[in-house]
Amino acid sequence: MVIYKFGGASVKNPEGVENLKNILVSRNEAGVMVLSAFGKTTNQLEELVQHIHRHDRQAFDDRLRQIKDYHWQIMDALFDEKDPVREVAGGYFLQLQEAFDHHREDYDFLYDQVICTGELLSTSIVSAYLNRAGVNCRWVDVRNCLITDDLYREARVDWLQTQPLVEDVFQAAPGEVILTQGFIGGTRAGWSTSLGREGSDYTAAILANILNASQVVIWKDVPGVLNADPRFFSGAEKLEKISYHEALELSYYGAKIIHPKTIKPLQNKGIPLNVRSFIEPEQPGTWISTQEAYDGDKPIYILKPRQVLISILPKDFSFVVEERLSKIYGLFAKHRLQVNMMQNSALNFTVCLDEHPRKVEQLMEDLKKEFRVLYNKNLQLITVRHYNDKVLDSIQQGRSVLVEQRSRHTAQFLMESSDRYIEGS
């Protein structure tokens, strides 16, 4: 059993959906296919949630109209006027409309009830298209099988409950392709949940683990895993093979190519992951598997934009030692903020976090009760794995570095954001 995952970029327009079909038909190997929402739909749905929360009817109506127009435009190109898929899509649009009137105040709960619509729409439309094109495609609502807890927006999988349900529902008959939604799940009580932004890769890995898949293929708009994000680094080169270990480190430090939770379920069962291009599908892409170590000699660059640096100082000139550190870490956990880098001295504890507007503000309020707090915004964190002196010099050239750290394989620089390209080695 091979599992395919197609992300939003691959299905951002009707040509993308057609290309997906061509890849599926010509390779004829996928038993299960996991799909994200079309294009940037999830971002638009996030805005919709904010408008609902603020009771802003005008902004809500405008945004909903754009979401609908976008999906109608894709359907118009792929289906005739009377196709029943239009009714299915209309039903989801109605649910979005109703969310404005029937919302609950709990933001994260509301978010998940709305956000799941992106994947439900895309999979319904693509499934209908594939069936019209002669592919035997079965649509599955993953919320009934991928059972999670109710930590909305970051729901955790209940593997014990999920396993038998997935085994039961995801048995593909010969020639059948099962199409389902990435990124979302459901609670036992039947509410929708989501696994964290960009979580469709993780869904593919969960299903692969339970179904003992022979491989997972993630189709991207890049040739594979490169040694840097080509949007920010010039001269990025493809990595042929990397270990699970290296892939996990890369995603941990913020490489946007794979969701960080994807690797564990695959590593645990030794299932290889192939990242390859939907633009040049015949090219081999990158293989991620059990090799022990990174076998390449290229430095790997990872850029994490939108960082904030917070310095936490005692009000009474007392040391920031273990007990206080554990209190501070307790606050990071409470606000569900991940520390990307830290440094401490006797009277100063400094951390770099993602600039998550609501969470960081709430954290600062809590910290200020006991500490003096200073912060810098608009920063970026550059991590270099397998560095050498030459690449570190070129990164720092002309940039003001606020914090720097090095270990044997990894160097990190927190610096002011800039739109300038970083030159590769």
Ligand code: ADP
């Ligand atoms: P999806 O359509 O699956 O959601 P994404 O847009 O999330 O795809 O991921 C693909 C993008 O990831 C690429 O267009 C590229 O800009 C970015 N990216 C970041 N780091 C890397 C890397 N190391 N190698 C390749 N692409 C990367």
Ligand code: ASP
């Ligand atoms: N559609 C979701 C997102 O944009 C999940 C994904 O694409 O993986 O975050």
Ligand code: MG
């Ligand atoms: Mg994505």
